[in-house]
Amino acid sequence: MGKSGYLLLTNLILNICFREKLLEWIKYTQSNTEWMKSASMASKFRVQGNEKFKKCDDAGSLAFYTKSVVNAPRDSEELSLALANRSAALFHLGAYQECLRDIALALQSGYPTSLHYKLYLRRSQCLSILNRHKEEVEALQSAQKCLELTRNMSLSKKSSIERDIELALSEASSQLSIGSIQSASDGSEVSCIPVLTYGENQRFAYASAALDLRYTEEQGRHVVANRDVKMGDTLFVERPYAFVVLPDQYRAHCHNCCASYTAPVPCWECTLALYCSEACRQESWDLYHQWECHGGLELLHSIGIAHLGLRVVLKSGSLPTLKDFFTKLQESGSQLQDTYGDKQYNYKAVYQLVSHLDDMKLEDLFQYTMTACMLTLYLCHYTDYFKVEENSLSPDELLQDRKSVVCLVGAMILRHIAQLVCNGHAITKLDRTFPENENKEVWTERQVRIATAIYPSASMMNHSCDPNIINSFYNQYLIVRACKDISKGEEVFNCYGPHFRHMGSQERQEALRSQYFFICTCRPCSLSGQQDFQERFSALLCPKCSGPLLEGSESSRHMTCSDCGHSASISGLIENAFQAHALFNEGVVALDTGDIKQALKKFEACWYLRQQCLYRSHKDLTTCVDQLAKCYSMLGDYGRSVECLLLILPAVEEQFGSNSIEVANELQKLSDVMICDISDHSLGSAAYLEKHKKATECVQRAKRIFELHYGIWNTGLQDILYKEGQLEQMVM
Ligand SMILES: [Zn+2]
Ligand SMILES: [Zn+2]
Ligand SMILES: [Zn+2]
Ligand SMILES: [Zn+2]
Known part of the structure; x- marks a missing residue:
């Protein structure tokens, strides 16, 4: 680990004045008694x-x-x-x-x-x-x-x-x-988790046999496909080494396995840790919660991601196990390893993840070190973590010695906190929210962050702003699938957050440099014309060739087309855009008051104007046509509604990619309206059959995308499967 970090840590922790200040803070967090049973x-x-x-x-x-x-x-x-x-x-x-x-x-x-x-x-x-x-x-x-x-x-x-x-x-x-048949209710976790395509990798834990872990000076450790991989193949299924549920999700997800529950089993001693089952409660207590209970969580909530740093140490075993681990680590020295990860005891893989302690800004280093000191003092004074032996030393005796086990544990916590800055992985879930007392058909979906986890195997993938894999979660499990075909010998890339479809190149580079300490040279970052891809979706229209006006600033009143190079005056375009915006708002108001015909008129006028001034993939064009589709559907004109939704599809594909979840959601909507449209035609007629065929294609395509992104537990996929069945019945 970084020498400077370790020195700072030991100096701080051995300093009595500093210790007393930290202990005061810990005592303060412990005065909160919300965790107590009553x-x-x-x-x-x-x-x-x-x-x-x-x-x-x-x-x-x-x-x-x-x-x-x-x-x-x-x-x-x-x-x-x-x-x-x-x-x-x-x-x-x-x-x-x-x-x-x-x-x-x-x-x-x-x-x-x-x-x-x-x-x-x-x-x-x-x-x-x-x-x-x-x-x-x-x-x-x-x-x-x-x-x-x-x-x-x-x-x-x-x-x-x-x-x-x-x-x-x-x-x-x-x-x-x-002798009636016993129902074998198997909603168990294991049956929902997908299987690795090409089987398990014997030398790379949690990875498919189609992957190799390689090392070069330039790329560091990285992941390469050792055969041709198809889109949709499952490449990693990884159980995290450790994870912590975010405090605002405590009331919804198991503290120990991240599953959601209907009726949680609480910790025996506190009101904060809730579990899906007695088994999870017991395991959690044995592995870590005994040292986090009794108000410990009140302190841990105040330190964010650092909580996971402590959890990693606690989950790595008792002090004798850890001493044993370090002895073996020293013995093996710099021996070359030909395997990575161990499903039974994976601490070595976690321990060796990069931490960038030496690249860190001084104020960050100081903050992490202080947090690590505080957690160590907490373990010393508020838990029996260090009291493993009969005649063990008192906290104050332990804190005399730079080489004591207390400093070792402090250094471990610091190391893991620092690692998490670039190796911490958010566990997210798609959350459907329904409006209060309103139409239950109209729901919104958003990705919600449930927990922060550490996945040592998946962490081996390098970043690209245009990745070839996609992550999803089933409870605590991370599932990694190929979202493109990957050829033999090609590197497998994850996206650490900055994606070329959602962020400009400058913003991406800054984010990657400050958090991960590197300059990205991926395809969108180095290919000219690709750097600011997402700007196409807010571009004005080139009057000459209908391309996007991307270069120059709007304040200069002239912008240049990136397709034909024409320099266009933009005052007229902007004026139209404003007028269209006003019409759009009037349409929304009309829709709210239930005057659908009036809304339709406004949205049509808005659409007409926007086509004159906005590039064809502009977001505002898409939202406008989406409103039109909604109006037609509410008026029962499903045929027109389908036409509108079909117009949107190419723009959504261009912006988010043809296998994106955004496209799947669009297809979901489209198939709903298509199914209504079929019923408007007489059973068995040519039009009926034609529309049935189109709807089936639409549902099949949506199904493939949902399966790529999620598993059977996903509500979107369940909806699609339901519609698939519905369509099958419609031709019988
Ligand atoms: Zn559980
Ligand atoms: Zn507890
Ligand atoms: Zn990049
Ligand atoms: Zn042009």
């Missing part, structure tokens, strides 16, 4: 949940019961009551697996014995629906036994419940004798 809060939320439940608001009651579960202290009766109530809401919502889990947890955490029969009955109902009749019989028998033990119940009520149980028992037994 029986009274839990009880308050449970009562609110009950009110919702009585009004049959199952989703509302679930939310409050979850709050109650999260706040209830470990092994308290309050916890068991919250879990039992939540299991009822889950049953109503059809979430039977979660319901069964909550019932088991409620029974474990001291649910009142006199009420046990209720939970066993609910369990039997779940099992019946899931066709698990053998267990159903067992649950009913338990319910019977518990009912016998129940006092304070009127005899009539008791005997009525007994009769119900008898009935259910005979029903379940008859189902059992039929």
Whole structure:
């Protein structure tokens, strides 16, 4: 690691005055007690949940019961009551697996014995629906036994419940004798994860056998295809070494595997870490959360990405494991390695990622070092991380010695924080948001950042502003697919963020230099005419050849066409553009008030004007035609609507690439309208068949693009598959 960073770190951490300042800050973050469990809060939320439940608001009651579960202290009766109530809401919502889990947890955490029969009955109902009749019989028998033990119940009520149980028992037994097929509900994580095309690589963990990891002085470590690779092939499927969920996503994603959940299981000790399952809770506790719990997360939230630096160290094993690791690392010295990565214990790959500590600006270096010191002090004073041996030293004794294990851990944290600046990878999810109380058909989708992760294998790819792969995520897994055909011997490039379709060349170069310390020489960066590709989509129209006016500034009143070199006066064009803009706004207002015919008129006028002054791929032309399509569709003129959407497609393809998700979304819209249009024609007529064929082609193309970008868990792909089925039925 950078010598300067290490020296700074040890000097700071061994300095008592500095330590005291940092400890004060840590103490301050620890004064926040939001993380603490509270029986009274839990009880308050449970009562609110009950009110919702009585009004049959199952989703509302679930939310409050979850709050109650999260706040209830470990092994308290309050916890068991919250879990039992939540299991009822889950049953109503059809979430039977979660319901069964909550019932088991409620029974474990001291649910009142006199009420046990209720939970066993609910369990039997779940099992019946899931066709698990053998267990159903067992649950009913338990319910019977518990009912016998129940006092304070009127005899009539008791005997009525007994009769119900008898009935259910005979029903379940008859189902059992039929031997009905047990439903193998396999929504498990593994079945959703795609398989590597060409099989696993034995020498490059998480990579396809079609890839080689190479090294040259100039390119550093980089990834090359060792055979011809086809678009859509899966090249990496990587589990991150570590990741941390962003604080604003805590209430939606498992702390340990990043899956989203309906009813989380909370940490035993705090209200912050929530999990999709008990298994995740246990694993998280064993591997890292025991040192992040008890208010630790309050501190960790205040330091952003550095949290992941600490997590990497914690996940790398206990102190003896780490000492062992460094001894082996020294022994192997500079031996050449012919394999990269180890799915069992991948710390070596992480440890050796570049950190650029020596290239960093001094203020950044200082900030990271201070954060690393603070995290080390936190581990010393607030956790038992360093107390692995019986007679281990006190924090103050440990902090006397430059060579002590404390300084080693501090240096590791610093190293990983620095690495994350260029190796940290955002885990994103596509989020659909529906407007409140409005047309549920009109939703918007956006990429939401869920977590920050570290993927040592995928990190080996170099950057290009025009990459040949595309990243997607399934929970914590990174899936890398080829988005172009890649020839044998060609390098495989990722895009670190600055993409030529979204950013100008100067902006890209600045971003790459400041964060990754290199000058990009990729194709769009070195090819003339490609550097400012995205400006074509906001260009004015050349009156002579209909090309884009790109050179010169708008303030000079004259601009030059980049296709024919003609220098055009732009005052007239700009005037038209303004007028068109006003018309567009009037159209939007008309649409809002429900006057669709008026809106249509305005958008048509706007479109006419914009065609006179804007380059054919201009974004504003696209949005205008999109509004026209919407108006026609609302008026029931699906044929016209289809025509409009077909006009947009080439511009979207040019701007975002023909296999982009933007094109897929456009095709999604187009296929909706096309399907409506088919139904306007009489079944089996030539027009009907022709339109059916076109719609099928459209759906097939969208499906291919969605499959390239996502897996079966994606809602866009599910929509397309549904339409595929719909179209098949329309010709039967
Ligand atoms: Zn999980
Ligand atoms: Zn906790
Ligand atoms: Zn570039
Ligand atoms: Zn021209």
